[in-house]
Amino acid sequence: MKKIILVLIIMNSGICQSQFYDSFDNKPIDGWFTLTGDGDATMDFIQKDGYARILVDATKDKHNVWWALIKRDITSSLDLSKLSDPDFELRVEAKIRVSHAPKRVNFMINTQRTTNYHKQLREFDIPDTQGWHTISMTTKDLDAVPGDTLYVQLAATDWGLDTFYVDVDYYRADIININEAESDKGEPLIYHPEVADLKTFSNHLEVTHDGLINSDFPNINFNDWHVKESTGDARTLAVNANQWAILRWDFENFKDLKANGAGVLEFTTQSVSKGGDYIEKYGEDLGVEFGKVRVIEIFGGDPFWDQKTVTYNNFIEKKVYSDVFNTQMIFDIELSDAPGSKNFITISRPVLQRLLDGTTKGLLIRPLGAVDASFYASENQIENNTPKLHFNIKK
Helix, strand or coil: CHHHHHHHHHHCCCEEEEEEEECCCCCCCCCEEEEEECCCCEEEEEECCCCEEEEEECCCCCCCCCEEEEEEECHHHCCHHHHHCCCEEEEEEEEEEECCCCEEEEEEEEECCCCCCCCCEEEEEECCCCCCEEEEEECCCCCCCCCCCEEEEEEEECCCCCEEEEEEEEEEEEEEECCCCCCCCCCCEECCCCCCCHHHCCEEEECCEEEEEECCCCCCCCCCCEEEECCEEEEEEEEECCEEEEEECCCHHHCCCCECCCEEEEEEEEEEEECCCHHHHHCHHHHCCCCEEEEEEECCCCCCCCCCCCCHHHHHCCCCHHHHECCCCCEEECCCCCCCCEEEEEECHHHHHHHHHCCCCEEEEEEECCEEEEEECCCCCCHHHCCEEEECECC
């Protein structure tokens, strides 16, 4: 049946004759290899009944900074000379199912000459665990010529400290005429996109409640957290290893509306203290990941918490971390250090939509590494320093 469907797709998609297709139909997995990196996750790629499974064990990882991928050389299946024509690009496509959701996966295309590994990389936000999802990515200005070795990948990154899987029903790669082919399937998301100009947004929503929760003092409210400045007391949100900031907005006026593209989270630095030679201990690839803060979706806990009364315990409500927060972050950001400087974090359209419809209850900010950082809270009298969410709505 998969072969019949494939023929129909080829006839209607502008795909050239040369192509790669692996159906994972009850045969030994061949040609693929696996790689893990950064943290201490392990993985396997195993044949199941009519599909393959990427199985990741991150239970021994400590910092949730890991990646796990499958990779394959597809050079012999394609005519790379076609890519010299600007009308032709490489498209990869897979049909997948995930164990935990929402979670992002990514495609990456590279050759033995690749140095910019982000250019041909796209992420996909997979919203549920119930069904199969078809995703595809088309390269842009792919630098691959005859004589190169062309690799395709599928990866999971930073999903948490548990066991996870990604099931793969098929994986295909085709050189296509971009003027004739259909649009990509799913929603390819640029990895670490440039922050949009705030003037392009119609809505600039200040946070409704912003609070602090502290696991060392789980029954204490810290709404009065402040620092002394030359102009007087400044109310702040101070985060460290055991104290995190939580933010929520009132989206009642946007109920049942659809997000139009990505949004931007804005908050303002009061102070940042950080240090540590992570590279000496962990190496370059992992070491550079620390000294940042993570922005994370809130899924559970008390959805109507009040900044004047919230504590770690009454917010968490005796649940475990993974029941309250998405164990995969939205973004890791290296903070602007200067007092009064701005931090801007792109919030992808799928995450923004979950905020608007209430699936995501708010955002968590916590350090990655030994960081002590303070941001101006909503009570601070300088209006421009209040945490905000900038976004557009479809009309």
